[in-house]
Amino acid sequence: xxxxxxxxxxxxxxxxxxxxxxxxxxxxxxxxxxxxxxxxxxxxxxxxxxxxxxxxxxxxxxxxxxxxxxxxxxxxxxxxxxxxxxxxxxxxxxxxxxxxxxxxxxxxxxxxxxxxxxxxxxxxxxxxxxxxxxxxxxxxxxxxxxxxxxxxxxxxxxxxxxxxxxxxxxxxxxxxxxxxxxxxxxxxxxxxxxxxxxxxxxxxxxxxxxxxxx
Amino acid sequence: xxxxxxxxxxxxxxxxxxxxxxxxxxxxxxxxxxxxxxxxxxxxxxxxxxxxxxxxxxxxxxxxxxxxxxxxxxxxxx
Numbered sequence: 001x002x003x004x005x006x007x008x009x010x011x012x013x014x015x016x017x018x019x020x021x022x023x024x025x026x027x028x029x030x031x032x033x034x035x036x037x038x039x040x041x042x043x044x045x046x047x048x049x050x051x052x053x054x055x056x057x058x059x060x061x062x063x064x065x066x067x068x069x070x071x072x073x074x075x076x077x078x079x080x081x082x083x084x085x086x087x088x089x090x091x092x093x094x095x096x097x098x099x100x101x102x103x104x105x106x107x108x109x110x111x112x113x114x115x116x117x118x119x120x121x122x123x124x125x126x127x128x129x130x131x132x133x134x135x136x137x138x139x140x141x142x143x144x145x146x147x148x149x150x151x152x153x154x155x156x157x158x159x160x161x162x163x164x165x166x167x168x169x170x171x172x173x174x175x176x177x178x179x180x181x182x183x184x185x186x187x188x189x190x191x192x193x194x195x196x197x198x199x200x201x202x203x204x205x206x207x208x209x210x211x212x213x214x
Numbered sequence: 215x216x217x218x219x220x221x222x223x224x225x226x227x228x229x230x231x232x233x234x235x236x237x238x239x240x241x242x243x244x245x246x247x248x249x250x251x252x253x254x255x256x257x258x259x260x261x262x263x264x265x266x267x268x269x270x271x272x273x274x275x276x277x278x279x280x281x282x283x284x285x286x287x288x289x290x291x292x
Contacts, residue, residue, distance in 0.1 A: 024289050035282060040275045049278050057288045116258050139272045158269045183230035190261045
């Protein structure tokens with residue numbers, strides 16, 4: 001008896017074709033490898049795991065219903081991320097906790113300069129330090145403290161490693177705007193993390209002053 | 215050859231592009247010449263570079279337990 005011939009993995013185009021014919025298994029096969037990045041995109045807006053999960057579920061259902069509207073000229077992952085971000089924004093707007101926290105933030109445009117607040121001499125912090133829980137927590141707190149419009153750009157560019165043009169397409173911004181927001185986000189992250197750069201990761205201690213000779 | 219000087223504010227404006235390698239050689243040379251004489255801008259540039267690396271390695275959003283199963287069920291029962 002001969003061994004069964006292994007079936008080749010269906011291509012994305014084949015899965016899309018089947019999904020457009022209401023094949024849910026094929027659609028899930030397209031979504032499943034992207035779950036983590038969709039969740040991260042929703043977290044960028046909502047900053048809460050339960051809400052982010054709801055937003056991803058709503059986005060995936062919506063994408064399945066509107067799959068006939070998907071055009072092959074854009075990447076499927078880009079399209080799905082756009083829908084997820086939109087769902088996350090809708091959820092944020094509906095959420096009473098953010099009733100007075102407008103996403104549009106018309107009062108603070110991107111035009112003005114951002115000046116660094118802290119000029120501490122930054123020592124090299126090796127990535128191995130990330131095994132320390134306090135550094136991880138400080139990073140997460142700093143990301144959470146960013147305004148959503150900066151946080152989403154930072155996560156797409158520096159965590160998910162998308163290009164400037166992909167990020168611009170997903171967020172509906174110009175590449176120039178993406179660059180401005182990324183600069184703000186990175187400088188604000190640096191300022192937010194500066195109190196820990198003496199190695200203690202606890203702000204306000206006397207040691208903190210040692211790295212500021214001026 | 216002398217390098218045209220730039221201000222601290224101009225350096226801050228280009229920090230991100232500098233890190234991403236998206237500036238002209240001329241501007242890179244001017245930023246590096248400025249930083250040799252300016253401890254503040256060196257601190258900003260090095261610190262931001264370090265932050266970008268830490269973010270890439272340190273920010274992870276682990277999927278909540280059962281995430282995939284719940285998503286699959288939701289789609290299946292739609």
